[in-house]
Amino acid sequence: MTDAKTMIDLQNVSKWYKDFQVLTDCTTQIKQGEVVVVCGPSGSGKSTLIKTVNGLEPFQSGQILVDGISINDAKTDLNKLRSRVGMVFQHFELFPHLSITENLTIAQVKVLGRSEAEAKQKGLAYLERVGLSAHANKYPAQLSGGQQQRVAIARALSMDPIAMLFDEPTSALDPEMINEVLDVMVGLAKEGMTMMCVTHEMGFARQVADRVIFMDQGKIVEDCTKDEFFNTPRGERAQQFLNKILH
Amino acid sequence: MDWLTSFIQDLQLSGPALWHGLSITLKVVISATIGGVLIGTLLALMRLSSIKVFNIFAKGYVNLFRSIPLLLVLMWFYFAVPFIYTGITGNYLTIDTALVSSIVAFMLFEAAYFSEIVRAGIQSIPKGQTSAAYALGMSYSQSMRLIILPQAFRKMTPLLLQQTIILFQDSTMVYAIGLLDFFRTNYVRGDLMSLLTQYIIFAGLVYFTISMIATYAVKKLQRRLSV
Secondary structure, X not given: OOOOOEEEEEEEEEEEEOOXXXXXXXXXXXEOOOEEEEEOOOOOOHHHHHHHHOOXXXXXXEEEEEXXXXXXXXXXXXXXXXXXXXXXXXXXXXXXXXXXXHHHHHHHHHOOOOOHHHHHHHHHHHHHHOOOHHHOOOOHHHOOHHHHHHHHHHHHHOOOOOEEEEEOOOOOOOHHHHHHHHHHHHHHHHOOOOEEEEOOOHHHHHHHOOEEEEEEOOEEEEEEEHHXXXXXXXXXXXXXXXXXXXX | OHHHHHHHHHHHHHHHHHHHHHHHHHHHHHHHHHHHHHHHHHHHHHHHOOOHHHHHHHHHHHHHHHHOOHHXXXXXXXXXXXXXXXXXXXXXXXXXXXXXXXXHHHHHHHHHHHHHHHHHHHHOOOHHHHHHHHHOOOOHHHXXXXXXXXXXXXXXXXXXXXXXXXXXXXXXXXXXXXXXXXXXXXXXXXXXXXXXXXXXXXXXXXXXXHHHHHHHHHHHHHHHHHO
């Protein structure tokens, strides 16, 4: 894995809301095919950090390179860069006025310029992959939360992303629906998708993560392999967090 | 019941003129609504934009039109615009000034009100929807056109229609610049035939009936959209 190219490269990223610093000198690299889980207590800045990666959250200092392209360079076509990075949100954010098929195809057609037919073929193939082919003509409100999140993953995959960002994809779900979403994510990880996941699902982290990043108060406190994170004694703050979350 | 029979007899003669008056009223209301919603949407987008100049312009526009009487706007367009036009070009306006200035005045006036409705509509759509659109690589205009505005308009439609019903009633104000809309046609005919009271009561009943039916229809639509 060490010789794979770096997909996401964060260098000393810092962000302030007025006087309040939300991110402090965050530096990490994610290589192609790597699965990195970002965890930490609420308010630690992990959601903010993942949103800086595709420019949804601006930051004031530092640099982020995605596939070698700088996010905060004025010359970068941010829309184009975003279309190459898939993102899955906590609250799914399917478009409620569009059918499932339209949700899957709209960005392919309008952003990537694919034909309706090609977009539909691709979208429906991913819909089948997440096991929801039967729902192609329904509207988001007719699906359960878990199903909506799987459609959201299919929507992101339809764009053929070079990496996927997951922002607490299971936190808004009822417990019995979490696994159906995690199963899809595990499948993706095993296929070699580059993934950055903000999540509290430590089972998922244990199963497929290559590395775990632990954040606290806007800083990356731990950045190590999964085995190091779960097995060897950690810094005090991470240990406290693990004790709370694993019981 | 002599007053009623003579009125009904005269109604048969004035029917075509009244229909024409009603068509003028509808022309003003429909054009002003469509134009007002378009301009209002533009103003709402300017108001919500992060560009300061747009912001100030939209704010100023809304405040200006909310602070002057509709009647004044109407008269201003009727008297001032042809005057300015002649002053600049040296020609006389050959269009139907009363109709055009009514439509333009109502359009610009209603735009101020529609823009506030549209703004509230846009703000009612969760921010995550914009994030999702951006994350898929959409531009600002694509995210607005394809994702945010279609949802916002669905939510706003009852309010916009309610405002149109108010506009329908307010449109009688074109009386002041002599446009023969439905109300003024009734008034002129009634005055001419000494049946003024009957015609005014009749006009009131027609406005009442149309407004009531429209309000009922909007309520029904609202219930359907909220499901």
